[in-house]
Amino acid sequence: MAAAGAAAPVQATTGDADGLPPPKILVNTAIGDKYIGRFYLSRIERRAGLESAVLDVDYTESVVHDFMVGDGEFYQYNQQGQLTSWTASLYPYVYAHGLMSCNLLVPGTTNKVLGKLVLEKPSKLDTAAHPNQEVISGRLTIGSSTYAATFAQAEDDLPTPGTLPRAVQVGSAAGSTASPPVSASAEAVASESAAGVFASVVHYAGALG
Numbered sequence: 001m002a003a004a005g006a007a008a009p010v011q012a013t014t015g016d017a018d019g020l021p022p023p024k025i026l027v028n029t030a031i032g033d034k035y036i037g038r039f040y041l042s043r044i045e046r047r048a049g050l051e052s053a054v055l056d057v058d059y060t061e062s063v064v065h066d067f068m069v070g071d072g073e074f075y076q077y078n079q080q081g082q083l084t085s086w087t088a089s090l091y092p093y094v095y096a097h098g099l100m101s102c103n104l105l106v107p108g109t110t111n112k113v114l115g116k117l118v119l120e121k122p123s124k125l126d127t128a129a130h131p132n133q134e135v136i137s138g139r140l141t142i143g144s145s146t147y148a149a150t151f152a153q154a155e156d157d158l159p160t161p162g163t164l165p166r167a168v169q170v171g172s173a174a175g176s177t178a179s180p181p182v183s184a185s186a187e188a189v190a191s192e193s194a195a196g197v198f199a200s201v202v203h204y205a206g207a208l209g
Contacts, residue, residue, distance in 0.1 A: 023092035039151035052164035
């Protein structure tokens with residue numbers, strides 16, 4: 001696993017993020033720095049029902065060491081065709097075999113997993129004049145469904161727009177997986193465990209069992 005102790009990061013926020021504990025393994029900042037910033041969902045499989053999403057990734061300071069943390073905001077159509085929004089904490093980050101991954105967690109928890117994000121190496125589009133041009137492709141898992149997704153980096157000093165840019169909708173990728181039907185009991189359990197997360201997540205979180 002290509003992870004090591006982190007050197008002093010370029011960016012940091014004070015205090016643990018949302019009370020998250022330091023991870024057992026740190027991502028080397030030489031690697032982690034490439035994934036720091038704000039990223040908008042630019043391409044997603046149509047069947048995901050995701051209209052838009054934004055990821056904010058940074059370092060946080062703890063007593064022991066600095067580590068990567070993040071938050072995601074997702075706008076997704078539910079089974080009734082209504083556009084709803086939900087949020088997730090992105091933690092912990094693990095880098096292995098050329099891939100960066102993190103769980104999508106119910107905010108404020110460390111064990112209520114809504115899905116997973118696996119990212120490939122960022123593009124090499126950054127320049128000295130325009131340092132925030134990275135494009136990152138990967139796989140976004142919500143519940144037990146996995147979708148091919150691409151994220152585009154945004155300028156650090158620009159505020160998040162009130163309306164996020166819409167992602168380009170594409171056909172299903174080879175090897176994508178679909179969720180089985182969610183039973184009423186599983187949905188009830190998911191509703192209880194995902195308290196504070198918008199209702200659209202319930203249909204997917206229930207498949208986690």
